[in-house]
Amino acid sequence: MSLQPLRSAFRVVARSLNLAEFVSRRQDARGDIFASDAASGVVAGEDSYRIMTIGEGTAVGLGVRSHEFGAAAQCARRLARAAGSGVYWSSVGFPDGRLRSAPAIASSAATFARVDVVILMIGITDALRLTSRASWRRLIAITVDQLSAHLASDGQVLVAEIPPMDNAGSISRAARLASGYQARVLNRITREVVATRPRVSSVAFPASLHQELWLPESRDSSYRRMYAEWGAALAAAVTTQPISRPVAFPVATREPDAA
Template sequence: MSPLALALAPVLLVQGAGVRRRTPVLPEAAGPRSGVVPGGAPPLTVAVLGESPAAGVGVATQEDALAARFAAALAGRGGREVRWRLSARTGTTAAQALVRLVPGLAGPPADVVLVVLGVNDTLRLRGRAAWRRDVRALLDALAPLTAAGGVVVLAGLPDVARFPTLPQPLRGVLGRQARALDGELERLVRPGVRHAPAPPMDGPGLFADDGFHPSAAACRAWATALADTALPMST
């Protein structure tokens, strides 16, 4: 925890409790957590792992959620059939993902593995070194599930400082925390591991009713940005 967060701890605790009381609890998106986007051969296999945005909290169905939108964006770039599967659960941290989520990705090796984590670690003020160790351990666990020549895309953390439901100074402290953890993701980039910065979320209609999770429009924009990193148009 940063010195600023320590100094503000009493205020942050009160504000955090208030946010939890007044923020509606939205369900994960309904619908299948796997699918096929038609296209040409050879097919592209995609696995998505993550916390509530990956689970589709904020939209009604998986069709409008991040995983399906990501698969559609990839199909639009390469013209290939995309077979996707999702393992996601609200409230999951990077450390918890090893047990909670990785087993749910069992299946054919994936050409693209998308990891959407970090907001829950931000809310828990997870230290940078611990977060880095957690993500490294997760990358090791994902290696057997990644096809030869495949890529793991680490979704960048959204700008938590812009989440409407968060008051100041809580918003500012969590915003700085999210930027710090996102910086650690950038440091983990290596051959086969890419970092995809989150697009800005400051336009109208980009938040769900809770003022915290991405709307369907935000999922579309985010999926496009992720696909730009996973499968650049030049390839």
């Protein structure tokens, strides 16, 4: 007897369960903090990199009161130290926080023409909604290809892998198991897709953050620490090299504490 009908039935049940959990989580999300200040900034220096994070809430300051403590700014400060140059950073959110929104945004040549490193932070919502493997593979390929086509010849695309949903403490254990498995599958597909493309790579979620049961409550300090470690991992994945399009930012800026 084929196992395919049983697997299909399991996917239907799991998707229904996760959809209910997702709707409940969306209702609870009204208390979440989002950064409300400017979604861009500068780390002073010459021959500056331009980096941009795009994607769901983690790309645009979910959980912190200022973008200075979000993933883009944290990555920029780490990159500036490593490269010995300035960094201009910015972030753009997707309307529904899902990968299906990415191609429309990635198709804007004007948005990315002067960006050196674009970081795609996506997948938590897709893992919760159990986005199909085929859709994820198709959309991630379209998105990274579009981004690569618009960047400078030495530009990079980084795809931040989905955090371990097994540790998402705001949903039930059953939903954690389903979305956790889905996140691992989608991450594997991402790695397969980017492996065939130059100047595109995936970046694993920091191992140091894997063990905690994560509760997405409005705790600014917890999110600051998470973005500090995540930003460091993203910065380490950037291939630092001389910038072919020098942009100087000579005015010094204050560097906030990460924690």
